[in-house]
Amino acid sequence: MNQTTTPLLTMLNSHIAGNPVSFHVPGHKGGERNKDVLVHVGAQSSRNAQWLDMVMEIDVTELASTDDLHDPSGAILEAQLLAAECFGAEETSFLVGGSTSGNMALIIGTCLPGDLVLVQRNVHKSVLNGLQLSGARAVFLTPEMDRQTGIGLVPSLRTIQDGLALYPEAKAVLLTNPNYYGLSADLRPYADYIHEAGAVLLVDEAHGAHYGLHPSFPGSALQAGADGVVQSTHKTLSALTMGAMLHMQGERLDRSSVKQALTMIQSSSPSFPILASLDAARAQVGSYGEKWFEPGLQTAKRIRDWASDQHARHPFRLLELLGEEHRLDPLRIVLEDASGCLSGFRLQKELEMRGCWPEMADARYIVLVVGARSEEKDADALLAALEEIASVHGLADPADSRRAFSPLLQPETSRAEVVSLPVLLKRSKRNPEREEKVMVKDSAGRLAAERIVPYPPGIPLVYEGERITPETAAHMQKLLEAGARFQGMSEEDRGCIAVRLPSSE
DSSP: OOTTOOHHHHHHHHHHHTOOOOOSSSTTGGGGGGHHHHIIIIIOSHHHHHHHHHHHHTOOOOOTTTOOTTSOOSHHHHHHHHHHHHHTOSEEEEESSHHHHHHHHHHHHHOOTTOEEEEESSOOHHHHHHHHHHTOEEEEEOOOBOTTTOOBOOOOHHHHHHHHHHOTTOOEEEEEOSOTTSEEEOOHHHHHHHHHTTOEEEEEOGGGTTTTSSTTSOOOHHHHTOSEEEEOHHHHSSOOTTOEEEEEOSSSSOHHHHHHHHHHHSOSSOOHHHHHHHHHHHHHHHHHGGGGGHHHHHHHHHHHHHHHOTTOOSOEEEOOOSOSSEEEOTTEEEEEETTSSSOHHHHHHHHHHTTOOOSEEOSSEEEEEOOTTOOHHHHHHHHHHHHHHHHHHTOOOTTTOOOOOOOOOOOOOOHHHHBOOOEEOOOOOOOGGGEEEEEGGGOTTOBBSSOBEEETTOOOSBOTTOBOOHHHHHHHHHHHHTTOEEETOOGGGTTEEEEEOGGGO
């Protein structure tokens, strides 16, 4: 197939060229009759209104000339076939609801009520929503923790093996790779073992749409052999926000069931601008190949070289990995103030005040996402801002003054705790009359009525409906004594958690 073609964009341009008179939705009728009104009601100038008007021109509905996302036979089908070839899938479905819709469809399409799925504990909330909607039972797997930073990684292969040994009836294993920090593991041995056990491997690869497309990047989940993979094309490629793709391969996954689930999850009136942007993002990668990412890689290298300069007097340092089993996305810059004066949250605020907007921050780090086409001027702005921050706050060179970060407390886990008991996440409202507050130290053996998430590291220790083990109760108590904050725990309730009354279990 010709990767330089853009069937969706071509179709939409052809439709516009015909000067269509709209007697169909959407109500803006292509935007032509809204220009003056847009300026009047707040767009402030015709120039400010122009961008919205241009989007409206291609914001059409399912017509005989435009195709149907839920039953594609024309331009959308061709665009999806081109995407599958470009990213190495056998079949690709476009998503207009972000990776959220893809994650939910994979679970609903793979699992029937009561089925068992092994799930990495630190997953996106869309996975939990998919579990609730599907009625599947989840066995949560504790992630590996980076020894230096406490950042949660993909569970170890041994954990996967233990989980499948305990629950051989599991239909699927769902992993998140890479994580928000750009850390990933090679999933090839995972895919091989999971397939030998008779299950399918589903991967939330939202932050890795570019993986496998350049030698500098880690391999993709598809290349590793995963059966179903969700990628947020809008995060690291150039699609509009909410534009994502669901890739499928092999015979193990029931693709028809997954696509049926997509018709349930996604809008029946999908956004053609988002669909067209997915087509364009694929065409850019398909046409330019590895060269598409060179500007961004050079920009990221400049930032890394600056942060790694042993002779520099600034305190900003890169995230360092202790082992070789995980890789860091070269387009993600994870920085800390190694002098310990500025937390990640404070550093994020300082950068925002100077016009540089990080992707996220935690108590220690900021995460910067470099785009495939980022330029040298972007690095100039960032480095100038960081140097100004160091000067204004008088931040010391870590060679002279380095704060010793306290390692995050890790649970004394048994193998039984690393692989949880099955949990059914029910769709139900919380009923305070069927709950009670108990001290954390007294919670062992009870069913949690709320999600328990200590921060840092932000990984749920217990989900609602999960039975609290003695090891988990002891670990939560240690975290409390060390001053950890539990998300959702009010100051007046500190030391207590909500559990279900025995009569409600």
